[in-house]
Amino acid sequence: MPDTLTAPASLATTAPTPSADLPQWFAERATTAWTTFDSLPIPGIKDEHWRYSNAKRLDPAAFHRATPAPESAEAEAVASSIGLSDTAARLIFVNDQLVQSDTHALPEGVICETLTDALIKHPEVVQQHFMQREAALGSAKFAALHLAHVQAGIVVIVPKNVVVENPIEVFHWVATENAAIFPHTLIVAGDNASVTVVDHYRTLGEIPAFSCAVADFVAQPGGRITYAHCQELGNAATALHLSSTSAHRDSQIKSFQVQLGAAFSRSESISDLLGQGSRSDMISISLPTASQVVDQRTLQHHAAPHTGSDLLYKNALYDTSRTIFAGLITVDEGAHFTDAYQTCRNLINSEEAEANSMPGLEINADQVKCSHGSTSSPVSDEELFYLKARGINDHDSRKLIVQGFLEDTLSRLDHEPLRHLIEQRIESKLASIA
Amino acid sequence: MSLVIENLTAQIPDRQILNGLNLTINPGEVHAIMGPNGSGKSTLSKVLSGHSDYEVTAGTVTLDGQNILDLEVDARARTGLFLAFQYPHEIPGVSNANFLRAALKARLPEGEDIDAVAFYKQLYTRMDQLEMDRSFTGRSVNEGFSGGEKKRNEILQLMMLEPKYAILDETDSGLDIDALKVVARGVNAMRSESRGFLLITHYQRLLDYIQPDIVHVLMDGQIVLTGGKDLALKLEEKGYDWVKDEVLATA
Numbered sequence: 072m073p074d075t076l077t078a079p080a081s082l083a084t085t086a087p088t089p090s091a092d093l094p095q096w097f098a099e100r101a102t103t104a105w106t107t108f109d110s111l112p113i114p115g116i117k118d119e120h121w122r123y124s125n126a127k128r129l130d131p132a133a134f135h136r137a138t139p140a141p142e143s144a145e146a147e148a149v150a151s152s153i154g155l156s157d158t159a160a161r162l163i164f165v166n167d168q169l170v171q172s173d174t175h176a177l178p179e180g181v182i183c184e185t186l187t188d189a190l191i192k193h194p195e196v197v198q199q200h201f202m203q204r205e206a207a208l209g210s211a212k213f214a215a216l217h218l219a220h221v222q223a224g225i226v227v228i229v230p231k232n233v234v235v236e237n238p239i240e241v242f243h244w245v246a247t248e249n250a251a252i253f254p255h256t257l258i259v260a261g262d263n264a265s266v267t268v269v270d271h272y273r274t275l276g277e278i279p280a281f282s283c284a285v286a287d288f289v290a291q292p293g294g295r296i297t298y299a300h301c302q303e304l305g306n307a308a309t310a311l312h313l314s315s316t317s318a319h320r321d322s323q324i325k326s327f328q329v330q331l332g333a334a335f336s337r338s339e340s341i342s343d344l345l346g347q348g349s350r351s352d353m354i355s356i357s358l359p360t361a362s363q364v365v366d367q368r369t370l371q372h373h374a375a376p377h378t379g380s381d382l383l384y385k386n387a388l389y390d391t392s393r394t395i396f397a398g399l400i401t402v403d404e405g406a407h408f409t410d411a412y413q414t415c416r417n418l419i420n421s422e423e424a425e426a427n428s429m430p431g432l433e434i435n436a437d438q439v440k441c442s443h444g445s446t447s448s449p450v451s452d453e454e455l456f457y458l459k460a461r462g463i464n465d466h467d468s469r470k471l472i473v474q475g476f477l478e479d480t481l482s483r484l485d486h487e488p489l490r491h492l493i494e495q496r497i498e499s500k501l502a503s504i505a
Numbered sequence: 506m507s508l509v510i511e512n513l514t515a516q517i518p519d520r521q522i523l524n525g526l527n528l529t530i531n532p533g534e535v536h537a538i539m540g541p542n543g544s545g546k547s548t549l550s551k552v553l554s555g556h557s558d559y560e561v562t563a564g565t566v567t568l569d570g571q572n573i574l575d576l577e578v579d580a581r582a583r584t585g586l587f588l589a590f591q592y593p594h595e596i597p598g599v600s601n602a603n604f605l606r607a608a609l610k611a612r613l614p615e616g617e618d619i620d621a622v623a624f625y626k627q628l629y630t631r632m633d634q635l636e637m638d639r640s641f642t643g644r645s646v647n648e649g650f651s652g653g654e655k656k657r658n659e660i661l662q663l664m665m666l667e668p669k670y671a672i673l674d675e676t677d678s679g680l681d682i683d684a685l686k687v688v689a690r691g692v693n694a695m696r697s698e699s700r701g702f703l704l705i706t707h708y709q710r711l712l713d714y715i716q717p718d719i720v721h722v723l724m725d726g727q728i729v730l731t732g733g734k735d736l737a738l739k740l741e742e743k744g745y746d747w748v749k750d751e752v753l754a755t756a
């Protein structure tokens with residue numbers, strides 16, 4: 072039976088058509104973003120934000136915008152979306168389509184909607200916070216691409232003084248070869264409100280695919296946000312995660328990223344400490360194997376006095392994998408009494424693996440406590456010998472050492488079930504390592 | 506059924522350290538090895554454990570009839586050989602309890618796991634015997650432990666893993682007198698007809714608490730003298746020069 076199959080148009084040539092139901096400001100921003108995307112070149116290797124990396128790996132021409140997946144694929148994704156047992160809300164997207172949503176356990180007044188629903192129901196709040204931070208770490212082009220195409224993902228708005236105990240959990244699946252998804256996460260915690268959100272990014276099978284995600288966190292005075300994202304796309308996929316944090320007075324934002332999948336994953340994480348007494352923790356774990364590349368760029372920006380940021384990135388590298396870490400701390404004039412720490416540690420499990428670290432500091436205030444450091448070291452022979460001398464085989468000894476290496480990242484995740492879940496995901500990747 | 510070391514010769518790249526060492530430890534026996542600094546005592550224990558710094562160039566080691574020199578480090582340990590290290594290594598981020606569970610699990614058939622309740626019961630019993638605080642179960646292996654705490658932790662592992670042959674490399678050094686008594690009590694509790702011990706020490710003091718059956722003197726990578734308990738006393742009194750003269754006289 073002849074089926075007319077035309078190859079889907081590539082992302083590079085598909086101008087988006089925002090739905091007529093969406094607010095005008097949004098449609099305009101999407102259209103402008105498309106122009107911006109189109110006008111910006113793919114960053115070259117000379118671009119300082121792409122040192123040791125290669126933006127060609129994100130070439131939009133290789134992908135098309137995801138269209139709804141067959142029902143069987145959706146069902147398979149839903150069945151495989153095993154995460155936390157107790158959640159305040161749980162949403163599953165497949166190819167950027169919401170296929171399952173359970174929000175009944177949310178406390179009253181908490182908004183947790185898909186981006187499109189939120190744009191229609193709560194246009195003002197969304198407009199106030201949606202993608203307000205410039206993508207300053209190299210991916211302006213891809214941020215524009217996201218804005219032009221975004222429709223999936225969630226908006227969470229927690230009113231003043233409301234504490235959402237259980238996490239909100241979101242799964243984003245790509246089910247089609249060469250498809251691109253644009254998951255969005257916007258979290259706004261009101262004054263003294265508190266919320267935990269976890270995003271899972273996955274592919275159905277080992278297909279080439281592109282997840283182009285943006286996540287923005289806004290904590291109003293005294294607000295608390297814990298965010299985790301667990302990137303487990305298939306090993307042929309490409310991942311981009313751009314996040315920004317706006318921490319107002321006395322607020323606390325903790326973000327964890329766990330990079331396990333994708334051939335190439337790039338994250339750009341910006342923390343703006345805008346209000347006195349605010350604090351941001353930025354924690355990351357990656358376990359690249361085979362020829363995986365994990366590319367991480369960070370900015371800790373202290374704009375107010377008495378602010379604290381603490382970054383801890385840990386990578387355990389195997390095979391011929393590579394990691395790139397470039398971190399910058401900037402302390403603005405007047406942001407006195409700042410504490411800013413930045414640590415990147417690499418545990419090298421293979422002679423052919425390569426870790427690049429580029430830490431940086433820019434301080435324009437007084438009474439500042441800042442430190443940055445990066446280390447790369449192979450697994451210690453003496454540690455290995457000690458474990459083996461107790462009868463533990465080479466594989467399990469190495470596994471224990473890597474788990475031990477990651478311990479002080481996970482221990483900072485104080486939500487026990489979420490920590491367990493992440494430990495399990497790490498465990499399942501470790502189990503696959505020969 | 507014994508740990509039999511015959512003509513053991515081992516080297517680091519530019520230097521031979523063990524020079525044809527012979528020693529047989531039968532189950533139920535406690536042997537002590539004394540010897541000057543740098544004579545090769547720790548090297549002997551590490552060579553037996555399979556440390557990759559050392560190359561065995563001659564000799565054999567059998568454990569209850571099985572040649573262990575061809576086995577990997579972990580496999581040797583699983584045959585029932587245990588080494589309490591002179592300088593126990595720190596393993597950041599790995600809790601003592603998880604480490605011991607992994608070590609016990611390694612001794613079970615593939616796919617089987619240990620019973621967590623029974624494990625903790627046994628662990629706490631042993632820790633109580635060694636007067637170790639419960640907080641040590643959750644702390645990273647040896648990390649931030651004092652010298653004496655590290656040694657106790659080695660004995661805890663010995664007690665949990667119940668090896669057939671245990672080598673204790675200077676477990677007494679770094680222990681205060683009370684700790685020494687506690688550790689000795691732990692070791693004595695593990696003495697049995699089916700278990701052999703090799704105590705490496707510089708001090709007669711340890712041997713007051715753990716009475717050896719046989720005492721050896723190791724010099725220049727060889728056992729040069731063997732005797733009873735009283736040999737240790739004589740060494741303490743007369744030093745190793747006396748041994749040199751003795752050996753020369755009988756040579």
Ligand SMILES: Nc1ncnc2c1ncn2[C@@H]1O[C@H](COP(=O)(O)OP(=O)(O)OP(=O)(O)O)[C@@H](O)[C@H]1O
Pocket residue numbers: 517522540541542543544545546547548549558591
């Ligand atoms: N891995 C090594 N690399 C270099 N030299 C070594 C190594 N292991 C042992 N040696 C050397 O071999 C000799 C014997 O060392 P060993 O540690 O076995 O002595 P020991 O009898 O245990 O001494 P001590 O009583 O001081 O503990 C020493 O001279 C030591 O420096």
Ligand SMILES: [Mg+2]
Pocket residue numbers: 546547548591674675
């Ligand atoms: Mg020694």
